[in-house]
Amino acid sequence: MKQLSGLLLTTALALPLAGTAQAVEIEYWQYHFAERVEAMDQLIARFQDENPDITVKHTTFPYAQYQAKVAAAVPAGEGPDVVQLYYGWLRDYNKAGLLAPLPADEFDPATIDAEFFPIVQSMKVDGAYYGLPTAVRTMAMFYNKDLLAEVGYDPETPPTTLDEVVEATQKIVKRDEAGNLLVAGITAAPVSQDAHWWREVLVRQFGGQSYSEDYRTVTYNSPEGAAALQAISQFFTDLDVVDYGFMDEAQASFAAGKAGFLMDGSFRIGAVSRVEGLNWGVAPLPTHNGIEGNYSSYWLNGISSQTTGEELAAAQKFLKFITSPDSMQLWLDVVGELPARPSVAMTDANASHPVYGPFIAGLAHAHATDFVNEAAQRQIWLDMIDMIDVGGMSVEEALAASAEAEQALIDRYYAE
Amino acid sequence: MKHLYNRLSFQQKKAYWAWLFLAVPILFFAAVRFYPTINAAMISFTDWNLLTEGKWVGLANYERMFTDKVFWKVFANTFLYLIVGLPVSLTLAFVVAYYLDQVRFMHGFIRSLYFIPYLTTAVAMAWVWRWGYQPAPMGVINQILSSIGMPQQPFLRSPNQALYAVLAPAIWAGLGFQVIIFMAGLRAIPETYYEAARIDGIGKLATLWEITLPLLRPTLVFIVVLTSIGLLRIFDQVYNMTVDGQGGPLNATRPLVLNIYNTAFKDFDMGYATAQTMVLFLVLLIITLIQLRLMRSK
Incomplete structure (x- = not known):
C-alpha cells in the first residue's frame, strides 16, 4: 500500500515538474484569523515581486482543525513546506522529526540570540533553531x-x-x-x-x-x-x-x-x-x-523535514523574508501582534504608541507557559x-x- | 479461460455470476467498512499520537477506561440522551401527528411548519438556541420566563439542566421528520376498522389503544430504531452549544462520541480514542441485536 501511494505520488510530482525547471512553488500553512491571513497575503505579494521565480501557495484552516490537519499531513508528505505552529506544540513535532533544523549558515544561532527577544530561544534545540516567529504576543x-x-x-x-x-x-x-x-x-x-x-x-x-x-x-x-x-x-x-x-x-x-x-x-x-x-x-x-x-506566546514558522532541493532553498528564503524587520512591522500594522525583534518593536514610535506601547512594555516581564x-x-x-x-x-x-x-x-x- | 467457463454446469454458471456481482459490494464494504474497523481495533491496543509510530501497549487503553471518571460520566450521558430523548420525542411526535391528521384547515402549511426545523442546519440552530438560553435581557427564553414572573434558569450553565437544554433543540429538530412518518403510518390504517369501531360504539381512547397503536407497530419500530441511533450519536448540538465544543459544564453534556472526538483530535491520543470507539461499537451492536430480536418476535 505504502509503495503504491509512494509511486503514485512520485508520478504526480514528476509530471508538473517535467516542463518547468525554474519556477518553484512552495506551500505555506497557517490557521484562519482574518487579520493574519491578510497580512500574510501582503507579505507573499511582496516576496513574489522580489522573487519572480517562486510562487507561494497560502493555505489556511479553521483553528479548531488546524493542529489535526498539520499532524496528519506532514508525516504523510502531503503537508506544507513552511508551516506556522504554536510554540507549545514544537516538542511533539520535534519528537516526530517533522521539522528540519534551520541551517546555521543561513540562520546563525548567535545572531538570532542577539536579534530576537529571549523567549524565542525555546525554539533552539541542541544549538540549532527549528523555527522563527514573525511576531510575539503579550x-x-x-x-x-x-x-x-x-x-x-x-x-x-x-x-x-x-x-x-x-x-x-x-x-x-x-x-x-x-x-x-x-x-x-x-x-x-x-x-x-x-x-x-x-x-x-x-x-x-x-x-x-x-x-x-x-x-x-x-x-x-x-x-x-x-x-x-x-x-x-x-x-x-x-x-x-x-x-x-x-x-x-x-x-x-x-x-x-x-x-x-x-x-x-x-x-x-x-x-x-x-x-x-x-x-x-x-x-x-x-x-x-x-x-x-x-504572559507572552508566539507562533513560529518552521520548515518541514520533507522539503528538499529547490523547494527547500525557496522555503528558507521565504522564512528569512517573513521574519525580516520589514515584515514584522507590516505584521504589527495589520494584525497588531508585536515584532519578535526588539530592534523593530522598541522603536520610539512603537513603544510610545498609545495602543502598542503597553503591550510592548509588557514584554520586559513576560513569561511563556511551557505546555x-x-x-x-x-x-x-x-x-x-x-x-x-x-x-x-x-x-x-x-x-x-x-x-x-x-x-x-x-x-x-x-x-x- | 473461456474453455473453463464453458465446461461449467448451468448451476455453476449461475453461482459464478452471482459471486461476480456480489464481489462489487463485498469489495466496497471490505475497503470502507471492514478494513477501517479492523484497523481501529488494532490501533486501540497502541499508544499513537498521529505523529510518531504507534507503540503496542496491549490492554492499557482499556484498563485506563475503567478508572477514567470522565469516560463513565460520558457513558452515562449518552444513555441519558437516549432514555429521556426517545420517549419524549416519540410522545410529542405522535400527539402532533394524531391531531394534525384530523386537521383539514391549512393542513399542508401546518405540516411544513413542523418540518422546517428538520431542514435547518444543526449548527445554525444550535447557536440560536445557545443565545436563547442566555440570561435576560440577552436570552429570549429567560426574558419570557421573567416577564411572566418565573425565576430565570441557568440552562446551559447548570450541570443539572445543561443536558436537557441541549436535548430540547435536538428533539425539536427531529420532530418534523417523526411527525411525517407517523402521519404516513396513520393514513395507512384502513378507514373500515374505524367505521367498525364507531358502529360498535367503542370510545375514542379504546380505539386509539386497540386499533391505532397496534396497527402502527411497524412505523413505531422504524422510528424507534432511527431515533435511538440518532440520539446515541448526538454531536452537532453538544459541539455547538457548549463552550469550546467540550460538552461542559464539568462534562455534564458530553456524549461518548464527542469524548472520542476530543481524545483523538484534541489530545491526539488515537489509541485511547479507538478503544472508546470499540466500546461504542459493541454497545450499538448489542442494541441493534436486541431491536432485531424484538422485530422478529412479531
Whole structure:
C-alpha cells in the first residue's frame, strides 16, 4: 500500500515538474484569523515581486482543525513546506522529526540570540533553531473610556493596580431592578485569555508560581495560588460585577460596549479597533503588591523535514523574508501582534504608541507557559472555574482538584 | 479461460455470476467498512499520537477506561440522551401527528411548519438556541420566563439542566421528520376498522389503544430504531452549544462520541480514542441485536 501511494505520488510530482525547471512553488500553512491571513497575503505579494521565480501557495484552516490537519499531513508528505505552529506544540513535532533544523549558515544561532527577544530561544534545540516567529504576543488591559468617564474617572488615566480595577468594576456594573446584568464591570467568560492572566501573572503577583521552573510540577495548589484564584473569581462570586459567561465570549461583551475591562492579547487589537462607536483604550495589566507581570506566546514558522532541493532553498528564503524587520512591522500594522525583534518593536514610535506601547512594555516581564497539551490544560482551567461557579466547590477544593488533574496530564506526557 | 467457463454446469454458471456481482459490494464494504474497523481495533491496543509510530501497549487503553471518571460520566450521558430523548420525542411526535391528521384547515402549511426545523442546519440552530438560553435581557427564553414572573434558569450553565437544554433543540429538530412518518403510518390504517369501531360504539381512547397503536407497530419500530441511533450519536448540538465544543459544564453534556472526538483530535491520543470507539461499537451492536430480536418476535 505504502509503495503504491509512494509511486503514485512520485508520478504526480514528476509530471508538473517535467516542463518547468525554474519556477518553484512552495506551500505555506497557517490557521484562519482574518487579520493574519491578510497580512500574510501582503507579505507573499511582496516576496513574489522580489522573487519572480517562486510562487507561494497560502493555505489556511479553521483553528479548531488546524493542529489535526498539520499532524496528519506532514508525516504523510502531503503537508506544507513552511508551516506556522504554536510554540507549545514544537516538542511533539520535534519528537516526530517533522521539522528540519534551520541551517546555521543561513540562520546563525548567535545572531538570532542577539536579534530576537529571549523567549524565542525555546525554539533552539541542541544549538540549532527549528523555527522563527514573525511576531510575539503579550497581554494588556483594554478598557472602555465611556464607561469609566460615566462613573467619574478620567478616561486617560485608567486604574493601574488590581485593587483600583476591582473598585472601578464595582462602580461600572449596572443591573436592572430584577438583577439582570446590563453592563459588566469586567469580562468573565470561558472564551478569553483569563487562564494565562491567572497562571503567569496573578499567581506570581500574589507571591506564588503556577509551575516549577521546568514546568513538570504543578505548584499552584498553595495559599498564594488560592489567593490569586480568589482574586479572579471574586468578580463573578463575591463582588457580582459580572455573571460568568456573560455574552459567551469576553471580547463580545467588551466590543458591544457592555463591559468595563477586558484582559486580552495583542491579537485582539485589530478586531477591537474595527468596532464603530467603541471608545476604548489600552493600559498595562494591573499590578499587585508592586509586581508587574505579563504572559507572552508566539507562533513560529518552521520548515518541514520533507522539503528538499529547490523547494527547500525557496522555503528558507521565504522564512528569512517573513521574519525580516520589514515584515514584522507590516505584521504589527495589520494584525497588531508585536515584532519578535526588539530592534523593530522598541522603536520610539512603537513603544510610545498609545495602543502598542503597553503591550510592548509588557514584554520586559513576560513569561511563556511551557505546555504539554495547551488545549487540555486550558480545559482544566475552564473546569476549575466551573467547579467554583456552578459546581458548588470552594476555591481551595477546585484548586486542589485541578492541580491533581493537570499533574496527571503532565506526568502522562513525560511517562512516554 | 473461456474453455473453463464453458465446461461449467448451468448451476455453476449461475453461482459464478452471482459471486461476480456480489464481489462489487463485498469489495466496497471490505475497503470502507471492514478494513477501517479492523484497523481501529488494532490501533486501540497502541499508544499513537498521529505523529510518531504507534507503540503496542496491549490492554492499557482499556484498563485506563475503567478508572477514567470522565469516560463513565460520558457513558452515562449518552444513555441519558437516549432514555429521556426517545420517549419524549416519540410522545410529542405522535400527539402532533394524531391531531394534525384530523386537521383539514391549512393542513399542508401546518405540516411544513413542523418540518422546517428538520431542514435547518444543526449548527445554525444550535447557536440560536445557545443565545436563547442566555440570561435576560440577552436570552429570549429567560426574558419570557421573567416577564411572566418565573425565576430565570441557568440552562446551559447548570450541570443539572445543561443536558436537557441541549436535548430540547435536538428533539425539536427531529420532530418534523417523526411527525411525517407517523402521519404516513396513520393514513395507512384502513378507514373500515374505524367505521367498525364507531358502529360498535367503542370510545375514542379504546380505539386509539386497540386499533391505532397496534396497527402502527411497524412505523413505531422504524422510528424507534432511527431515533435511538440518532440520539446515541448526538454531536452537532453538544459541539455547538457548549463552550469550546467540550460538552461542559464539568462534562455534564458530553456524549461518548464527542469524548472520542476530543481524545483523538484534541489530545491526539488515537489509541485511547479507538478503544472508546470499540466500546461504542459493541454497545450499538448489542442494541441493534436486541431491536432485531424484538422485530422478529412479531
